[in-house]
Amino acid sequence: MWTKILTMIIVINLIDIGISKPASGTSEENRQLPEKKNSSIRLKLDKPGVKYGDHYLCRAERIEERRYLTEIAPVKSWGANHKSSLHACPRPTVEEHGAVWPCGEMSASLFDRDHEHYAVCHPEYDGLVLYEFGDEQGDEVGTPLKLPQGVSFEVGEGTKYPYLVVKVYYGNSMYYFSGGMTVYGDDDLPGITYLYQTEPTRYEAGVMLLINDGVLRPNSDMPENENVLDVVCDPTSMHRHTSVIAFAYRVHAHSRGVLISGFRLRGSVNQEWTLIGSRSPQEEQRYYPISNPLQIRPDDCLIARCQYDNPTNETIMLASRREREMCRFHIMYYMERPVAHANETSEERFWENFCVAFSPIRITDMSDYLGDIPKWVEEVSLKKVN
Template identity: 30%
Template sequence: MKTAIFPVLATSLLVCISCVFAHEVDTYDFLMPNVWPHKDELYLCTPIRIAPTTNYYIVGFVPQASMHTAHHMLIYGCSEPGSNGTVWDCGEMQNNEIDDMFPTANPCGSGSQVVYAWARDAPSLNLPKGVGFHVGRDSSIKYLVLQVHYMSRFPQKVTDKSGVSLKYTKKRLPRQAGVILLGTGGYIFPNHVEHMETACTVMEEKVIHPFAFRTHTHSLGKVVSGYVVRRSDRGDEWKLLGKKNPQLPQMFYPVVDKTPVRKGDVLAARCTMNNTHDYPVKIGATNNDEMCNFYLMYWVENDTPLKRKYCFTNGPPYYYWENAPEGFNRIPDGEASTL
């Protein structure tokens, strides 16, 4: 495992901190160490350990990958990595099968949270001014883990070093970034258009400021939409955070409504899926399965991000907004499924 990685670049950074450009940003290339994807539908993870004596703020992400090589990439923040190895098979949704080349483990051993996601040749992401993902000494993120999903086996002796270049600074930033991932389980009946839906109430005494969203499905996804729902005696107010065709580059797009989200508000997402096959399709890890994900990126002012990092339901046919425990009304049924 690579340890104390950011100080490798500390010489140039320290020079800049002592000069007038106090907010100098440096770059660290977080890449797969020339791995050989030896089988189809392989998820591989590699970790870096953040220097434990220093705080860092990640302010940008530059993908170093192609959709022809990597189906998608995730960067997880972890308190502990899933393995102490350099590379491991981290297909969380596989059926605990034994890999004959790599040890098998989850991306994180504890403290799992999504920091960044990429797919379909999405471009670089720069966070708003004053916003950064806090990692290192005073953060719960002590490790970063890069996960790459390889759909197809590589030929012998052909290796890969896909990954992400991280832009970072050691200057303290007043706004900490966070991500909450909304998603579902469930399955889609044959020759059927299905709504896969999820919702969670914000229960923490925090004010979060949404600024970007990302959608993710496999081939059956047509529209993915996300909302903040504000409850009142007059009825529910559904405010659109964002919606996209998930077959487009799966980048982080600016949110539609930047109104702060507070305790008692509900975050909700829907994936409209069109299963044209003569067989059911389930949520799963392979490209023959499906996924329904809506990522919401936000910042908090002089505070820490939400403790809750994930919002998942069982999905269809078990969970829908119309029968959710929250008792929703005024559901924007047509708007949520059309572009």
């Protein structure tokens, strides 16, 4: 079985970590700060004679207690990986203890072709991307994600996300041959490290995801060669019943992606457009802070635009495979954790956390619903392509 081809270890260290004083005026100011602990999930590949380069691999850890994650960062092995991510899953694709599975573009030389494209989380469940670091050159360590004071991701036993899954991309095969190449120790294994506490924070973090799963047409088929896919999520397509504060965003596309932008649209008469964030998916695909954190209300409309450059004559399906394309705009938010509902997860008391569009209709074709699109919206979401 392919699950026996690879083995992996989880290294967990518990140490005392000091944290800064909460902002003045919070309810936490006059009480003792909770202890923070450090944990890491790392990969170890030790099958002799197997080439591990150019592969995504995953390993899940079931968290047997409630943990509140406040900081996430990559653990980089020298020359080993240049992409890693941490996911929260209701259920991973593979639950077998100690199993490692292919969770991206896999080569049939390493795994049976029937098992090439396993997902991170089980396809029947929606997971969250808590952190991702990507450096195409493999030179950088990665920017840690530090949540605002008093904010955390709730994971573990009794929550919607009892599993954490680490995903690592092995981009340089020369380091993974047994015999003749250097074998690294446990302290130099790639993976993810995170800070957590076992006492709830005042605010709970979550992620909303705007997706277009349609098709990418050639540039020549698009008006003025402006090749875009739009996502419009009105209150009926993403149900929610409380307001949140959005404080970070992340974009994701593959090689043809040029620019991805997100907006909040408020009001049905005097409509107000606000930019959430805009960035090229060819830059480091991590969460970036929103310049001015903004409130998202239940009656707000959320909009994303993905711009591409497809100079070929081919129509490309949107899917997770590398040769396909993707259109994803992530919004990281926080909300107050209701004391009366301490045993509920955020999604049970909040809203659906994703919205999917399949239509190629542009926002400029939806004036009956969206009204007149401000000129600056078009300008900020379109980049000149040579």
